[in-house]
Amino acid sequence: MWARVDDALADHRKVIAAGELIGTDGVVVALGFYLLGLLWANKHLSDGKLPASVVKRLGSERPLELADAMVRSGLWDRVQDGYQIHDFNEFNYSAAEVKARRDRDRRRKKNGQAHD
Numbered sequence: 001m002w003a004r005v006d007d008a009l010a011d012h013r014k015v016i017a018a019g020e021l022i023g024t025d026g027v028v029v030a031l032g033f034y035l036l037g038l039l040w041a042n043k044h045l046s047d048g049k050l051p052a053s054v055v056k057r058l059g060s061e062r063p064l065e066l067a068d069a070m071v072r073s074g075l076w077d078r079v080q081d082g083y084q085i086h087d088f089n090e091f092n093y094s095a096a097e098v099k100a101r102r103d104r105d106r107r108r109k110k111n112g113q114a115h116d
Helices: 014-024 026-043 065-075 097-109
Strands: 049-051 074-081 082-085
Touching: 014 026, 014 065, 026 065, 026 074, 026 082, 065 074, 065 082
Parallel strands: none
Antiparallel strands: 049 082, 074 082
16 A cells, blocks of 8 residues: 655645754654654554554654654644544545455456456
């Protein structure tokens, strides 16, 4: 599955705000951390939910500090047991949509039909 990323994300006001909160190389760090979360959410069909245990393993020495910057800038929302990527399902396929598409593709391939 592919993660959908707007080509204007690098200079989005929320990424800039997160970068300012982070400090040195903040925009690059904010963008990378956001994308790591997005990729994990897509891969695991979590509808944008990032468990705290996952966030702690997103490749940073200070993941909770970065997560706080994501929340304070509006990129993520804090939820029970973790974080939610803000407006995830507005811009990405939901787990139900991905599963339905995979099921359709599986049935189509089984029946030897051409691509939809």
